[in-house]
Amino acid sequence: xxxxxxxxxxxxxxxxxxxxxxxxxxxxxxxxxxxxxxxxxxxxxxxxxxxxxxxxxxxxxxxxxxxxxxxxxxxxxxxxxxxxxxxxxxxxxxxxxxxxxxxxxxxxxxxxxxxxxxxxxxxxxxxxxxxxxxxxxxxxxxxxxxxxxxxxxxxxxxxxxxxxxxxxxxxxxxxxxxxxxxxxxxxxxxxxxxxxxxxxxxxxxxxxxxxxxxxxxxxxxxxxxxxxxxxxxxxxxxxxxxxxxxxxxxxxxxxxxxxxxxxxxxxxxxxxxxxxxxxxxxxxxxxxxxxxxxxxxxxxxxxxxxxxxxxxxxxxxxxxxxxxxxxxxxxxxxxxxxxxxxxxxxxxxxxxxxxxxxxxxxxxxxxxxxxxxxxxxxxxxxxxxxxxxxxxxxxxxxxxxxxxxxxxxxxxxxxxxxxxxxxxxxxxxxxx
Ligand code: GUN
Ligand code: ZN
Numbered sequence: 001x002x003x004x005x006x007x008x009x010x011x012x013x014x015x016x017x018x019x020x021x022x023x024x025x026x027x028x029x030x031x032x033x034x035x036x037x038x039x040x041x042x043x044x045x046x047x048x049x050x051x052x053x054x055x056x057x058x059x060x061x062x063x064x065x066x067x068x069x070x071x072x073x074x075x076x077x078x079x080x081x082x083x084x085x086x087x088x089x090x091x092x093x094x095x096x097x098x099x100x101x102x103x104x105x106x107x108x109x110x111x112x113x114x115x116x117x118x119x120x121x122x123x124x125x126x127x128x129x130x131x132x133x134x135x136x137x138x139x140x141x142x143x144x145x146x147x148x149x150x151x152x153x154x155x156x157x158x159x160x161x162x163x164x165x166x167x168x169x170x171x172x173x174x175x176x177x178x179x180x181x182x183x184x185x186x187x188x189x190x191x192x193x194x195x196x197x198x199x200x201x202x203x204x205x206x207x208x209x210x211x212x213x214x215x216x217x218x219x220x221x222x223x224x225x226x227x228x229x230x231x232x233x234x235x236x237x238x239x240x241x242x243x244x245x246x247x248x249x250x251x252x253x254x255x256x257x258x259x260x261x262x263x264x265x266x267x268x269x270x271x272x273x274x275x276x277x278x279x280x281x282x283x284x285x286x287x288x289x290x291x292x293x294x295x296x297x298x299x300x301x302x303x304x305x306x307x308x309x310x311x312x313x314x315x316x317x318x319x320x321x322x323x324x325x326x327x328x329x330x331x332x333x334x335x336x337x338x339x340x341x342x343x344x345x346x347x348x349x350x351x352x353x354x355x356x357x358x359x360x361x362x363x364x365x366x367x368x369x370x371x372x373x374x375x376x377x378x379x380x381x382x383x384x385x386x387x388x389x390x391x392x393x394x395x396x397x398x399x400x401x402x403x404x405x406x407x408x409x410x411x412x413x414x415x416x417x418x419x420x421x422x423x424x425x426x427x428x429x430x431x432x
Contacts, residue, residue, distance in 0.1 A: 073361040133426075163186065186203055233271060235259070
């Protein structure tokens with residue numbers, strides 16, 4: 001019999017979603033198979049099913065047996081700043097002071113392509129080891145910081161979204177561009193990288209306080225010329241920031257209006273944080289079907305506030321989950337899910353483990369308009385997977401020993417947020 005050298009059969013418990021567990025009971029939304037298998041061929045998932053059946057159908061496939069390991073889609077981190085990798089968990093500041101004290105000085109270093117390449121690779125190594133298979137990253141104002149990140153991801157066969165961060169005011173001189181250069185550089189980078197292999201470009205005004213109306217207008221024009229691109233920015237993260245926006249844009253109805261006015265509100269827009277929203281902002285975001293990106297470890301770490309996940313989900317907003325490295329205090333999406341749980345608890349709404357996993361995979365993928373490519377285990381999807389060990393440490397093992405069902409093992413694994421739970425990661429059909 002000829003060996004099916006291109007096919008790999010992963011054995012373990014499998015978890016896939018057939019519906020949204022915020023909309024249907026978990027038993028209907030989640031498909032769990034205790035003796036499951038995933039067949040990978042090339043960079044894609046060829047089949048998902050029962051281990052016995054798939055073994056019989058594909059007797060020559062290479063087999064990797066993860067025992068009781070839980071095989072699921074890799075995590076999709078919908079908002080990060082890879083250039084902030086080296087300053088993660090910097091102490092004692094709130095947003096604006098944190099940017100000025102830690103972030104901007106570090107981002108200035110990315111004028112060096114060598115340094116940018118070193119940090120891009122360090123960031124991708126760290127996040128891969130935490131089970132993240134797709135990241136959506138801000139770069140710095142330097143075009144070479146974008147090239148460095150895309151180069152590193154391309155070499156790994158990894159799906160990423162990234163863009164040059166644009167700022168033409170309220171930042172150090174060495175860290176500002178202009179309306180015209182932001183437009184020109186973004187357009188050139190977009191032309192070079194968008195749609196190449198697994199790479200996508202996102203037009204990236206940092207946030208309205210660091211862009212003049214002219215720059216926002218130029219980037220809105222660029223987006224209208226390339227509506228297939230994502231656009232990412234920050235929205236209503238801290239109350240001081242909102243007051244600052246009001247003083248800089250006195251005619252704006254609210255923070256979102258500073259984007260809407262310049263053509264920067266749309267279905268392919270990703271709005272990081274979105275904590276302190278007005279009724280009008282919520283209605284507009286919902287109308288256009290924009291992506292709201294919840295960054296819970298950042299929101300507690302920088303002291304920003306409690307994202308209204310239960311309320312926003314109930315009104316039908318599209319919501320993704322993200323670390324916001326390095327305002328977020330962790331590279332781990334497990335730790336990030338734990339923080340999302342804690343914030344929702346403070347709003348008197350405990351999230352089910354299935355809802356947390358959904359947010360970290362399909363939820364994020366949906367905001368990126370990539371739900372048909374990543375975020376779930378299904379035939380035809382790209383083979384980006386994580387395998388979780390549900391008894392990875394003594395602390396978790398003694399807890400899961402008491403579990404009556406798999407969720408009682410998955411939930412403590414999420415809450416303890418220990419990267420030893422990441423048993424294996426597959427990116428583009430290859431063990432990473
Ligand atoms: N708002 C504008 N820039 C940033 C950033 O780098 N991190 C966070 N958390 N918020 C921001
Ligand atoms: Zn951010």
